[in-house]
Amino acid sequence: MADVSLRKVVKRYDEVEAVRGIDLDIADHEFVVLVGPSGCGKSTTLRMIAGLEDISDGDIMIGGDVVNDVPPKDRDIAMVFQNYALYPHMTVAENMSFGLRLKNYPKAEIKSRVTEAARMLDITDLIDRKPKQLSGGQRQRVAMGRAIVRNPKVFLFDEPLSNLDAKLRVQMRIEIKKVHQKVRTTTVYVTHDQVEAMTLADRVVVMNHGRIEQIGTPNELYHKPATRFVASFIGSPAMNFVPCRLEDVGGKLNVRLTDRLAFALPPARAARYQALSRTDRLLLGIRPEHVMEARPHAEPGVEPFDAVLDVTEPMGMETLVYFTLEGSQVCGRVSPNAGAQDGSPLRLAVDLNNMHLLNEVTGAVL
Amino acid sequence: MVDVAFQPNRTAAAQSGRRRVGLRNALRRKSMSAFLMTLPLILLIAILVIYPAIYSLHLATLNKAMTKFVGFGNFEFLFKRETFWLVVKQSCIFAISAVIFKALIGFIVAHFVHNVPANKQRKWRGMLLVPWVIPPAMSTLAWLWLFDPSYSAFNYTLSFFGIGPIPWTGDAMWARFSVILVNVWYGAPFFMIMYLAALKSVPEQLYEAAAIDGANWWQRIWYVTLPMMRNIIAITTLFSLIVTFANFDIVRILTAGGPLDHTHIFATWAFRVGIEGSDIPLGASVSLFMVPILAIAAIFILRDITKRGNEA
Numbered sequence: 052m053a054d055v056s057l058r059k060v061v062k063r064y065d066e067v068e069a070v071r072g073i074d075l076d077i078a079d080h081e082f083v084v085l086v087g088p089s090g091c092g093k094s095t096t097l098r099m100i101a102g103l104e105d106i107s108d109g110d111i112m113i114g115g116d117v118v119n120d121v122p123p124k125d126r127d128i129a130m131v132f133q134n135y136a137l138y139p140h141m142t143v144a145e146n147m148s149f150g151l152r153l154k155n156y157p158k159a160e161i162k163s164r165v166t167e168a169a170r171m172l173d174i175t176d177l178i179d180r181k182p183k184q185l186s187g188g189q190r191q192r193v194a195m196g197r198a199i200v201r202n203p204k205v206f207l208f209d210e211p212l213s214n215l216d217a218k219l220r221v222q223m224r225i226e227i228k229k230v231h232q233k234v235r236t237t238t239v240y241v242t243h244d245q246v247e248a249m250t251l252a253d254r255v256v257v258m259n260h261g262r263i264e265q266i267g268t269p270n271e272l273y274h275k276p277a278t279r280f281v282a283s284f285i286g287s288p289a290m291n292f293v294p295c296r297l298e299d300v301g302g303k304l305n306v307r308l309t310d311r312l313a314f315a316l317p318p319a320r321a322a323r324y325q326a327l328s329r330t331d332r333l334l335l336g337i338r339p340e341h342v343m344e345a346r347p348h349a350e351p352g353v354e355p356f357d358a359v360l361d362v363t364e365p366m367g368m369e370t371l372v373y374f375t376l377e378g379s380q381v382c383g384r385v386s387p388n389a390g391a392q393d394g395s396p397l398r399l400a401v402d403l404n405n406m407h408l409l410n411e412v413t414g415a416v417l
Numbered sequence: 418m419v420d421v422a423f424q425p426n427r428t429a430a431a432q433s434g435r436r437r438v439g440l441r442n443a444l445r446r447k448s449m450s451a452f453l454m455t456l457p458l459i460l461l462i463a464i465l466v467i468y469p470a471i472y473s474l475h476l477a478t479l480n481k482a483m484t485k486f487v488g489f490g491n492f493e494f495l496f497k498r499e500t501f502w503l504v505v506k507q508s509c510i511f512a513i514s515a516v517i518f519k520a521l522i523g524f525i526v527a528h529f530v531h532n533v534p535a536n537k538q539r540k541w542r543g544m545l546l547v548p549w550v551i552p553p554a555m556s557t558l559a560w561l562w563l564f565d566p567s568y569s570a571f572n573y574t575l576s577f578f579g580i581g582p583i584p585w586t587g588d589a590m591w592a593r594f595s596v597i598l599v600n601v602w603y604g605a606p607f608f609m610i611m612y613l614a615a616l617k618s619v620p621e622q623l624y625e626a627a628a629i630d631g632a633n634w635w636q637r638i639w640y641v642t643l644p645m646m647r648n649i650i651a652i653t654t655l656f657s658l659i660v661t662f663a664n665f666d667i668v669r670i671l672t673a674g675g676p677l678d679h680t681h682i683f684a685t686w687a688f689r690v691g692i693e694g695s696d697i698p699l700g701a702s703v704s705l706f707m708v709p710i711l712a713i714a715a716i717f718i719l720r721d722i723t724k725r726g727n728e729a
Binding site for chain 1: 630
């Protein structure tokens with residue numbers, strides 16, 4: 052087991068910079084997820100840690116040793132690939148033991164490690180089958196088994212669940228978490244699925260355009276995003292952004308969305324935003340769960356307003372409502388009993404205690 | 418489509434006579450209608466392949482004047498002749514060593530070409546295929562000049578190093594080497610192109626997984642490349658073994674079987690005794706002798722090809 056550190060790591064392909072100097076420290080036993088849209092450099096970063104890609108600049112350290120020029124086989128890592136990359140001509144047991152056999156481990160030790168891993172992953176019955184006789188989920192387990200038996204310093208996962216159907220993905224997500232709880236190996240996991248990132252990670256690294264946008268625990272990213280990109284990428288449905296500006300009305304600070312719609316900020320928020328310029332173009336960022344139906348006895352900071360709904364999406368437990376504010380579509384979550392209907396007006400309320408204010412130009416959360 | 422074409426019309430079938438029902442039932446079976454549809458081609462193959470094959474079997478049982486049935490007489494005669502066993506030996510040496518070297522060189526060159534950047538690969542592939550696309554009769558003539566003992570390029574070049582002159586086609590061992598060399602030169606590009614296609618179909622991630630598992634380049638070839646290419650290697654080897662075994666033009670032009678029949682292979686010797694020696698039945702017997710040898714090879718190589726097929 053070991054910690055992993057990236058120092059100003061850069062990857063250039065001819066003229067394109069895929070990874071633009073990232074710094075990242077992953078502690079021993081930690082489960083870190085790299086998440087971002089396709090082309091953000093997350094897979095490249097993982098492959099550089101694995102040694103499958105050269106690094107153009109910077110340093111990568113595993114367990115304190117710089118491994119820039121160390122070949123993959125000497126980095127003591129194990130990797131699980133998106134398409135599993137199982138050797139089709141080997142049985143499950145042979146696939147899992149391949150790395151150990153190459154390193155000339157004693158037969159008894161190989162057998163006990165494979166048996167133990169197979170038991171942990173519940174694939175004991177499949178041990179003599181070939182990969183083509185397995186389902187997608189079973190192949191995924193074998194690929195993980197192959198990583199586990201090596202007992203490496205670091206596990207690397209490259210979008211391991213992307214080839215599975217939605218139901219199986221949820222199940223395997225839990226399996227991966229269980230495995231990590233048992234073996235506690237330092238893990239770097241790449242995905243484009245923010246739900247996977249949030250549910251699995253000790254810490255999430257959000258990447259965009261080859262840079263790290265923000266590093267934090269799932270809750271930090273969700274409640275205190277640093278940039279508009281993180282705010283919109285994390286959470287489903289995504290955070291709403293409505294153009295707004297600040298104004299002073301009778302000694303109080305208001306946030307004005309439209310000519311007719313302005314909300315008085317709660318005291319804590321007013322104090323935080325007091326110093327901001329009144330002429331800056333700002334964005335009000337508000338998550339759908341903080342736009343709900345208006346209740347008779349509203350808490351302080353929850354401001355009611357009227358909206359005409361464009362579309363409603365009943366989800367059973369809740370109903371998602373969509374309406375337009377100043378040209379921006381806004382999503383809210385209301386109770387299924389709130390009487391929301393397509394095209395009809397509804398009295399909603401916005402919880403400004405959980406609002407975010409962003410600079411429209413820089414995208415920074417203020 | 419077959420099902421639709423022969424969709425039974427139940428009311429009509431009930432009214433028609435017993436014989437017509439029988440015919441309909443036969444037609445209704447997929448296998449029957451499929452057989453009827455392929456019948457023209459089957460007949461064509463029968464005429465073009467099976468008839469000559471049976472005719473050569475028939476020929477092999479006749480005497481030299483083709484007037485009398487002699488049974489296995491021709492074969493008994495062949496087994497007693499020393500030259501025949503020389504031809505059997507030389508055919509095996511020729512075919513097996515040529516195929517091994519073609520496969521080996523094709524495999525190595527395919528790896529080099531596979532590692533050439535994609536934009537330059539076309540050029541290399543094209544150049545390396547040249548020996549295979551030149552008609553062998555033409556290219557063997559060029560080799561014949563290269564092998565000429567007194568004024569050839571090879572011996573001239575070797576003379577600078579104090580070697581030679583080497584009797585490329587004059588000495589039995591050198592002549593065997595020469596015909597194999599030319600056959601390898603001619604056939605290796607075919608292996609190269611087949612292996613290149615096979616290499617391209619091996620998923621890159623298997624190599625990455627093997628690299629992480631700790632395999633060095635040799636172990637990657639042994640545990641990943643070769644097993645993944647097993648089918649294509651088996652098929653190309655069998656195919657090439659058959660073609661090489663039945664080779665005619667290279668040996669015919671380069672050595673014409675000489676010196677002293679030492680480079681004769683089945684086809685050239687069959688030509689020698691059958692056409693040039695005017696003993697067609699004996700020539701037929703010689704060429705028929707290839708069939709059991711190749712059949713055994715085919716069975717061995719293709720034994721479990723379906724079992725291995727498409728394991729990915």
